[in-house]
Amino acid sequence: MKKFLVLLLLSTNAAIAQQPMQLWYKxxxxxxxxxxxxxxxxxxxxxxxxxxxxxxxxxxxxxxxxIKFNDANPNAYKVLDTIRKLIFEGKNQEALTIANANFLAVDAENSNKTARAFxxxxxxxxxxxxxxxxxxxxxxxxxxxxxxxxxxxxxxxxxxxxxxxxxxxxxxxxxxxxxxxxxxxxxxxxxxxxxxxxxxxxxxxxxxxxxxxxxxxxxxxxxxxxxxxxxxxxxxxxxxxxxxxxxxxxxxxxxxxxxxxxxxxxxxxxxxxxxxxxxxxxxxxxxxxxxxxxxxxxxxxxxxxxxxxxxxxxxxxxxxxxxxRVSLEINGQHADDIPTDERLQRTKQGIEDPHLISLFFQYGRYLLVSSSRAPGVLPANLQGIWNQHMDAPWNADFHTNINLQMNYWPAEVTNISFTTTPLFDFMDYIRPQGRITAKKMYNARGWVVHHCTDAFGKTGVQNGVAWGTFPMAASWMCLHFWEHFAFTLDYTFLKNKAYPIMKEHALFVEDYLVKSPEGFLVTSPGSSPENQFVHPVTGKPTGLTYGPTMDNQILREFLSKCIAAAKALRTDSAEVVRWEGIIAQLPPTKTGKDGRILEWMQEYQEVEPGHRHISHLFGLHPGTQITEQTPALYEGALRTLTGRLAKGGGHTGWSRAWIINFYARLKQADSVRSHLQALFAKSTLPNLFDNHPPFQIDGNFGGTAGIAEALLQSHGDYVELLPAVPAAWSSGKIKGLCARGGFILDISWENGTLSGVKVRSTTGRNLVLKYRQHLLPLTVERGKEVVVPVDQLL
Missing domain, CATH: 2.70.98.50 (putative glycoside hydrolase family protein from bacillus halodurans)
Incomplete structure (x- = not known):
């Protein structure tokens, strides 16, 4: 049987033409x-x-x-309790007025002069x-x-x-x-x-x-x-x-x-x-x-x-x-002999080009390798490393309310894990400033960073209070440390690098959370990144609030991973109990009257129903809380996407890329396909750079991650094969994708059905493969590979 399967896998691979990894122009x-x-x-x-x-x-x-200086506003803590009280009383505008005067970044070394943007x-x-x-x-x-x-x-x-x-x-x-x-x-x-x-x-x-x-x-x-x-x-x-x-x-x-x-x-x-x-x-x-x-x-x-x-x-x-390390080949009519800009234009006109999808996928890998590796020391910024400006759009900064995170979504799964090193070092070196900011602004232990930072490691509230008050950015960044361990099972990295950073930030979380009028532990002040709701009393837009859904989902994910890390290292049992207690008191993710997931604690009217951020679906992706095992929320996530898109959502490149990942998690293969086409048609420049607009590289990385997510998922209790492969990709193969647990997989499919699987293990852990409704437990020795009996998954 194994010999037959090897031959089948080889014959399947040979049936699909090698697809060039080249952009070219006339x-x-x-x-x-x-x-x-x-x-x-x-x-x-x-x-x-x-x-x-x-x-x-x-x-x-x-x-x-x-220039380097700590930009935390020392007045913040003086008014923190007042702001929280006003927010809890529904006086959001009054709270925002005080916050605007006391939270925005300052240069403390220069008479606390306002420095609202670096x-x-x-x-x-x-x-x-x-x-x-x-x-x-x-x-x-x-x-x-x-x-x-x-x-x-x-x-x-x-x-x-x-x-x-x-x-x-x-x-x-x-x-x-x-x-x-x-x-x-x-x-x-x-x-x-x-x-x-x-x-x-x-x-x-x-x-x-x-x-x-x-x-x-x-x-x-x-x-x-x-x-x-x-x-x-x-x-x-x-x-x-x-x-x-x-x-x-x-x-x-x-x-x-x-x-x-x-x-x-x-x-x-x-x-x-x-x-x-x-x-x-x-x-x-x-x-x-x-x-x-x-x-x-x-x-x-x-x-x-x-x-x-x-x-x-x-x-x-x-x-x-x-x-x-990774190759992706998709069948179908190709246009490899047509210049890349002309192929893109054909795609914009509705002509599908499966090989262009493969090229775009590899381009994302190439761009991350080229902008985040030694001899470089800084992570990929909003433009990777490529910027023609003296004053770039959004300063080409490190934007931490999704964009920097999205830059690294493809790093582990597409077998370029080494690109995360500059990111992890950067977050490590930012901690001293983050500690100062945590103490100054919130009288909290631990470290924090808000919604963006620069090469000098600024951690205060930049650009505006309503936009910038996002201390959960640090919690989200910490999850990348855990993801690296989850994929590699590098216990030395977990012990010496990841867990100390995660544990120290957990101290901030413990000190920052407060009791809400409903009795939950919540973030306050907080915001749902860059969105606003209509205040039910004043009728005015407001964004400053408490306990937005994204914060709760990030915290649940982060603290759960802190617990998992402590247990993996067999340490800090008291902290585990404390973190478990906090999780139990976080507000649950809820759906509204129309079945959509609520973005805030209450069912508010949205100022922009088609907003580019879809933050309340963090629990679906990159989080792991909304799955088929939570059917009401799973359906609620689908309704949320449908509603947001019906009002014009997905109009920026990175937002469209996130939507591809959402639909991959929802197993909506046709939607994965249609939004990839939309990413090409509306948000891709002639050189295949992502267009926010203007150019912003996160959409390239998010798009590559979304394609990988359609082919392989491992965030649950199993490694799922081809979970959201569009029918238009009827035959193809992917080689070298990584799954959590230290596995590398080659997968092929013909006529829409799985036809070959090879699994290599770097750790010797057991795994469970899932294809459609079939599960197959598997043992792969460390350093070995097995050809999987596909008939047991059909």
């Missing part, structure tokens, strides 16, 4: 949203692929405006290549997701030009190789600049470009922060940054003049692109005594000692095995 990028991304975790570049005047827009992860992540520089070309043909540009190489080819008077760009993690550099088919025919001028290099009415010059010898250009500067209409904290010279371009040619001549390097009659040119700042990620601060330029020079010296061939080989050997 024309250069006209705008940033059409350029192609490369990244090594620390540095990223957007490659335009322009034969006339090429642009590589370059980022370094730590180029942040602003500053932005910034671009580092542009690398410009002037090929002197006015006419060309046979053009193509592409991004290979397996090799991470963005290639551009074109011909000029019969001579082929080829440009390759990659961002190497092993060699910690961005490198460009340019060659032509005719020796001695390569002529180009190279320069670097920064968007605000010249004085403007609102900005001051913060850097300068100089040539070093005839082969290097150096950009050296320091961010000069100024306040406009709003106070964003202290002004002045802050983060130091540097960028370098080194030009190496074979054949021909090379000269430097002014702020450019010109190469004539060369056979090929290699560009080494480097950047650095004086940021110290363990301190979440910059260090005035550190020279960003010296750091940059050392990095350049190390990288430029290697040839392009050597760097490229090491880069591919590093990236390709990671990308090949």
């Amino acid at each position: 024309q250069p990028a006209r705008r940033w949203e059409e350029a192609l991304p490369v990244g090594n975790g620390r540095m990223g570049a957007m490659v335009y692929g322009r034969p006339e005047k090429e642009i590589l827009q370059v980022n370094e992860e730590s180029v942040w405006a602003g 500053r932005s992540y910034q671009t580092l520089m542009n690398v410009n290549i002037d090929y002197g070309v006015t006419a060309y043909d046979d053009y193509k540009r592409s991004l290979n997701l397996e090799t991470g190489i963005a290639a551009t080819t074109f011909k000029v008077n019969g001579v082929e030009y080829k440009q390759e760009v990659l961002a190497s993690a092993p060699d910690n550099v961005i490198v460009v190789q340019i060659s032509t088919s005719k020796p001695g025919s390569l002529n180009a001028t190279f320069s670097i600049d920064r968007p605000n290099i010249r004085d403007t009415a609102s900005r001051f010059t913060d850097c300068k470009v100089t040539a070093a010898g005839n082969n290097q250009l150096i950009l050296n500067g320091q961010i000069n922060d100024r306040n406009g209409k709003e106070d964003h904290g202290p002004e002045g010279l802050h983060m130091k940054f540097a960028g370098m371009l080194q030009v190496a040619n074979t054949g021909g001549t090379k000269t430097a003049g002014g702020q450019a390097i010109q190469v004539k009659n060369a056979n090929s040119v290699t560009l080494y692109i480097q950047g650095a700042t004086n940021y110290n990620y363990t301190k979440q601060d910059f260090e005035d005594a550190v020279s960003a330029l010296n750091k940059c020079k050392k990095l350049m010296q190390a990288a430029a000692a290697r040839s392009y061939a050597a760097i490229s080989t090491r880069h591919i050997q590093d990236l390709k095995p990671v990308m090949e």
Whole structure:
């Protein structure tokens, strides 16, 4: 039987055509949203692929405006009891007025001056290549997701030009190789600049470009922060940054003049692109005594000692095995021979392209690997690592009321668990500021962060009280630590990293919760992220409240995982009893008169019935409280989605991605399909970046996670196979998806029915497989794999 099943699995795999992992286009990028991304975790570049005047827009992860200071408002605790009393009495507007004056972030080191919003992540520089070309043909540009190489080819008077760009993690550099088919025919001028290099009415010059010898250009500067209409904290010279371009040619001549390097009659040119700042990620601060330029020079010296061939080989050997861990192939008519932007346009017109779904899935994996890994130290922000702005939309910050969390939804399940390291380190290093904020604002133990933060680890209430009062962000972030353990069963990680962070935040939870008029333990003040309801007495919109459903669901999930962690480590029995007592006193998730799940403690009228956040379904996804075992809530979740969508919900990219995950958990396969199509049609840019709008990368990551969720789920007591595969994906295979418990699965299906399963175990744990209504207990020894008798699941 096992031999037969192996043959069946192989034959099924062979029946489905290999699907290319490549984005490609017939024309250069006209705008940033059409350029192609490369990244090594620390540095990223957007490659335009322009034969006339090429642009590589370059980022370094730590180029942040602003300065480190604790932004917690010390007045908050003085008025906390008053605010809670007013909220409990239904005087929400009065509570909000007091909170607005006392909760919003301040600079305590500068006479408690308001600093209601921190500053932005910034671009580092542009690398410009002037090929002197006015006419060309046979053009193509592409991004290979397996090799991470963005290639551009074109011909000029019969001579082929080829440009390759990659961002190497092993060699910690961005490198460009340019060659032509005719020796001695390569002529180009190279320069670097920064968007605000010249004085403007609102900005001051913060850097300068100089040539070093005839082969290097150096950009050296320091961010000069100024306040406009709003106070964003202290002004002045802050983060130091540097960028370098080194030009190496074979054949021909090379000269430097002014702020450019010109190469004539060369056979090929290699560009080494480097950047650095004086940021110290363990301190979440910059260090005035550190020279960003010296750091940059050392990095350049190390990288430029290697040839392009050597760097490229090491880069591919590093990236390709990671990308090949998982493969997804879906049957159906494909359009792989059509440029990616044209395929996307066809999809927007209603033409389905299953291979585009596979490409989008792998693109999400590629983007997370490229923006969250060593040598980088910061997690992926709202734009991953790719940002062309000086003042980015939402500052390209770390948004913790869903967006940062969504960035990492695909990390464990799609077999790139290592990408979580920068996230976990970042949350660990943020704790000192979180402790100060917990004490200042709430007189609480433990640590906290609210709805967003920056590279300096700010933890206060930013942007606005109604939006920013979300201390459960920390509870939600802690769940990612547990998820990493759940997938890997790494007890060392649980003991030394995850549990101490979770346990310390649980102290904050214990101190923050208060008794509601109904007798529950509730958060107060709190909010349901970024939504409002109509006050039943005043008729005015309000968001500040107590015990919103999302808070209760997050807390139930978080404390349950704290209990599970303590039991796994056989420690803190007293804490377990205390946490169990808290869970018993949390408000239950309830449904309203129409069967929908209530977003707040009462059945309020919604200000925006089609709001982008669907926070009260946290318990469905990513939480685990709303399942088929809770039928009333399961049906209520479906009604909630139907109602929200009927009023225009899902109109942002990340929201649509979340909806895909919701429907996957609800086993609504046709809805998974339709909302993937909607994600492509309404919220995907020509380079397949997610469009909020504008560009925001969480929709890419959430979309990838949603596709995985349709193929495999392991959040319950079993590992469920193909729980929400659309009928349109009638045959296909997925290789390398991970399940909780330390399992890696290969799954194939034909004509809508499971046809092959292979399970590998990294832990030696038992598991139960579920397919439709069939359950199959299975034992897989550690380090071994088994081919599952599929007939026992049919």
